[in-house]
Amino acid sequence: MTGRSGVHTHSVAWRATAWRATGTRTAVARGLLLCLALIATRPWLEQTMWLHMLVQMPLLIAAGSLFATAVRPRVTRQPTRLAAYNAAGVPGLLLASAAIAVWMIPRALDAAAESWPVDSAKFAMLMLAGLMGAASWRQAGTVVRLFVLGNGVWMTATVGVLLLDAPNRVCVSYGTNDQELAGYGLVLVSLFVVVAALVRSSSSPGEHAREHAREHAPEQAGEHARTPTAT
Amino acid sequence: MNWRGATGLLVALCATAGMVGAATDGFRVLTTDGARARDVALHPVIVPATPLLDMNGRAVPFAVADRVTIVDFVYTRCPTLCGALGGAYQRLQTEVVHRGLQSRVRLLTVSFDPVWDTPERLRYYAVAMRPDSSIWTVATLPDTTALAPMLATFGVRVIPDGANGFAHNAALHVVDTAGRLVGIFPVDATDASISAAIERALDRAIVLSDVRAPAGVVLPSKAR
Numbered sequence: 001m002t003g004r005s006g007v008h009t010h011s012v013a014w015r016a017t018a019w020r021a022t023g024t025r026t027a028v029a030r031g032l033l034l035c036l037a038l039i040a041t042r043p044w045l046e047q048t049m050w051l052h053m054l055v056q057m058p059l060l061i062a063a064g065s066l067f068a069t070a071v072r073p074r075v076t077r078q079p080t081r082l083a084a085y086n087a088a089g090v091p092g093l094l095l096a097s098a099a100i101a102v103w104m105i106p107r108a109l110d111a112a113a114e115s116w117p118v119d120s121a122k123f124a125m126l127m128l129a130g131l132m133g134a135a136s137w138r139q140a141g142t143v144v145r146l147f148v149l150g151n152g153v154w155m156t157a158t159v160g161v162l163l164l165d166a167p168n169r170v171c172v173s174y175g176t177n178d179q180e181l182a183g184y185g186l187v188l189v190s191l192f193v194v195v196a197a198l199v200r201s202s203s204s205p206g207e208h209a210r211e212h213a214r215e216h217a218p219e220q221a222g223e224h225a226r227t228p229t230a231t
Numbered sequence: 232m233n234w235r236g237a238t239g240l241l242v243a244l245c246a247t248a249g250m251v252g253a254a255t256d257g258f259r260v261l262t263t264d265g266a267r268a269r270d271v272a273l274h275p276v277i278v279p280a281t282p283l284l285d286m287n288g289r290a291v292p293f294a295v296a297d298r299v300t301i302v303d304f305v306y307t308r309c310p311t312l313c314g315a316l317g318g319a320y321q322r323l324q325t326e327v328v329h330r331g332l333q334s335r336v337r338l339l340t341v342s343f344d345p346v347w348d349t350p351e352r353l354r355y356y357a358v359a360m361r362p363d364s365s366i367w368t369v370a371t372l373p374d375t376t377a378l379a380p381m382l383a384t385f386g387v388r389v390i391p392d393g394a395n396g397f398a399h400n401a402a403l404h405v406v407d408t409a410g411r412l413v414g415i416f417p418v419d420a421t422d423a424s425i426s427a428a429i430e431r432a433l434d435r436a437i438v439l440s441d442v443r444a445p446a447g448v449v450l451p452s453k454a455r
Contacts, residue, residue, distance in 0.1 A: 087236030091243035098247035102254045110263040168312075168400075168419035172263045172388035175398040 024069045031066030034059060035127065046113045049174035050182040054189060057103060057126055064130025071135055083139060092136030093148045097155070099129035104159050106170040113173045149197055153190040160186030264400055267386035268415040275411040276384055281377045283341065283370040286353035291339075291370050294410035298337040299436040302404040304387045306344035307356040312401045312420060316340075317360050319403070319418060319425045324367050326433060335440035336433070338367040343382060343389050344397070345372040386415060403432040407439045 038045070038059055045056040086092045102108055103122055111118040137145065162170075163183030169176055252258060260266045278293050285291045294300050303320060305313035320338055327336050340362075342348035348356075348371045357369055372378055382389060385404050392398045405414035414435045416428035 084233070084235040085239035085242075087233075087239060091239040094240075094243045095246055098243075098250050102250045105254050106262045107260060107266055108254045167421045167424075169398060170262055172400050173390070175390065175392050 027066045027069040031063045034063040034066070035123070038063065038123070042119070046119075049109075049171060049178040050185045052109065052113065053104070053182050054185040057100075058189075060123060060126035061100065061130035061133070064127030064132075065134035067127070067131045068134035071131070086136055086139060088144050089136030089138070089140035090144055092132045093140060093144065096129040096133035096136065097148065097152060099125045100152075101155060104155075110171050110173045113171075149193070153193050156186050156193075157190035160184070160190065263388075264386065264402065264415075264417045268402070268417060271386075271412055271415050275407070275413040278406055278410050278412055279377070279380045279384055281381045282373055284350050284373055285368055285370050286350050286357055288350040291368055293339070294406045294408065295337060296408050298335055299408060299440045300337045300339050300406040301432050301436060302339045302341060302385070302406055303401065304341050304343050304382070304385065304399070306342055306397055306399075307348050307352060308344070308396060310396065312399065312418075315420050315425060316401050316418060317356075319429060320362075320367065321360060322425075323403075323429055323433070324363060326429065327366055328363075330433075332433075332437065332440075333366055336366075336436045338362070340367070340369045341381075342369075342371040343378065343387065343399070345375055345378065384412060403428045405432055405435045405439070413439065 038056060042056075045051045103112065103126060108118075108122075112122045113119075137148075140148070160183045163179050163186065166179065169179055171179065174182075255261060256266055256269060260269055281293055283291045283293060293302075301323065303316050305316055307313070317340075320340060323338055327333060327338070340360075342353065350371060353369050353371055360367075360369070362369055372381075386402075387400060389397045389399045400417070401419070402415050402417040404412060405416075407413050414432065416431045416435075418424050418428045
């Protein structure tokens, strides 16, 4: 408790903690809002295959990833516990991609569109995938990130091409035209991700360094702020 | 990697296998149709009582006691998949005659659009398909009351396609002499799938009717 005064006196650390606290609260609020919006628009979005696969599902993953900022401080403060089981973020990223891949299976997509208990499972799994994926992404090194990105893009594009190649409807809940749109959409999304990743890594080499510094600054500052009270 | 890292990875791998396995019925099916076909093959379902009218407006049964019935579902205005199904049924009819199975296999085409497909309109379909009335019955429902339970039992999903028609899945369904749905053989627009479905449906029908076949009937060798 006496440590609080120490933080107050250390202006840099205070600003960093405050920024993180408000940032976390805003992110969680946005995630919740997004989730509620997706629940409200569920009948409309799930009526069309491409809206279901290319709008609702990515937004659920995004909503989950917004919650990742909330678990961040706890994870970074206890690196030996949870993070040790998630070595280099590999198990977390594997689980997240599996949870996303499962909902691309036509049968799962049909079941989600037809029954709300299955759809609740989809909502929960995709949001967890976003949360786990985002938390693990920070722990992952370049090689793991490249592997996950490449694999995800390949998987998405393959599902898209399979949808375009199918002689018939693969989902009983959706028509053929709808399936074709979803197929083109998945291929376009994978292309977009590749281009975005290339642009991001090539155009601003300083961006990563800055981000890295920003991520680690509060942690170090917090460490610094605590030391005077300990001594 | 320490033991914690190894444990984490192992748990993630098991969970991945578990999730994909659960979603695909143990790595067996990817589609709703595939899952339904597997379900029915393992656990036959009794077909609910469904009133049917043939093209002359006479009541016809879904299943009969002396022959195995192969059922398909169409709507006669259909410009796409039903054409393939109709072709498949014409081939089935030829096969039944060719193999001498008239006393053991019966063909039934049911319309899932009773509002448009009245018995009178079925006659136009019959003009195009030329069913042999001793083998192939074309039927519709008197109204829509029994439609939903029938379609649910057979795993047929019918959704409006926005152009005044329907999108639907197609298959050959085998109903045994006790009125149980025992096999679903999905059909898509490709010739290969149609040929495979015809062979498998006929094989299943022959095996089932064999139980009731009178002694001394010699089965065609190709079919066994």
